[in-house]
Amino acid sequence: MDNFKQGYSIKDRQFWVIVTSLGLASVFVFAAMYSVQPLLPFFTEQFQISVSYASMSMSMTTLSVIFGLIVLGFLSDRHGRLVFIRFSIILTVLPFLFMPLTDSFFIIVVLRFIQGFAIAGVPAAALAYISEEIDHKSMGIATSLYISCNALGGTIGRLVMGYVTERFSWEMAFSALAILGIIIFAIVWLLLPKSRNFAMNERTIQKDLQGFxxxxxxPNLLKLFGLGIILQVSFTGVWSFIPYHLTEPPFSLSLKTISFIFLAYSVGIVGSPIASALAGKIGIHIVRTLGVFLLVIGILCTLSGSLFVIVVGLCMACLGFFSAHALTSSTVSRTATYQKGSASSLYLVSYYIGVACGSTLFSPIWSFFQWTGIVTIAAILPIIYILFLNRTLQKQA
Known part of the structure; x- marks a missing residue:
């Protein structure tokens, strides 16, 4: 590129402006995405609907995110990153303003579907923006901090919605997230620098589809995409139905108390950097396998009758999940030999397919087998898949 400018390094003030702005954007859109997860039992009772119907407030959003990642990823390659990051935030805010005005759960699901498409704008453009504007030596730190904000956003969304709904109302909880989004939108609009090194993608859409x-x-990429699906199916399944489990005897916890248990999710913030550091010393496959086993052990701990053990288990599951997820994502980039960006996009699509499946397909398991059934399936799937993956990798070695 003729007018290419050196990317910002960790020593530059603009580096931290970019990291802070994108981090805040990430916090809000992921808070929005996972905000309804602790409210599923509340929705079931409030609107007199089935567990499966309540879970659609999560799964329909996720399906829309998948669609948005593909469409907005194409568009951001052609029209720039900044516009999609900014408008992703404000368009994510709008459904939160309308949800408190309706008493129809169907309308809420429709608004959540629209919101999902808007949410996708940040993940579709943020990492590409980082790769273009940050110096390659500092890119790893910027990316790790951004991904950590994904986990932080999920924690904040769950905590705010659960606490505010229990203390005040679900309408006020949605309004609180809308206010947070407006503040973050203003910060990002004012601070996030204009792209200096964006180059419009000259490929036709047909060429992009050929890349997909x-x-x-x-086959190696397909196995990694499959691992992304399986990891998220188990992880989301556990987090989607743990509120139902904890509202029942012998725990009988309030929604406010359950919202604090979602703080365990914040352990995932350190999962990515820890896994990356260990992978450099003992190998990426070993650390990824250890992450999967830690996820499974944590899930099994939730069968305990002790709330303390359950919380510890959820922390272990989060640490294991984010470690395995981060290393799988980086392996996808290394394995792809052509159009690495589209390979990463496909992994994200697989990842969110897992979210959709985990929040909806586990509903009949809960209906028939309750928490024991959820834990059994969520623990078996990752073990079987990682053993299959490692066996095929050994044969290729």
């Missing part, structure tokens, strides 16, 4: 098809014919 190229990756889908790569």
């Amino acid at each position: 098809w190229f990756h889908l014919k790569n």
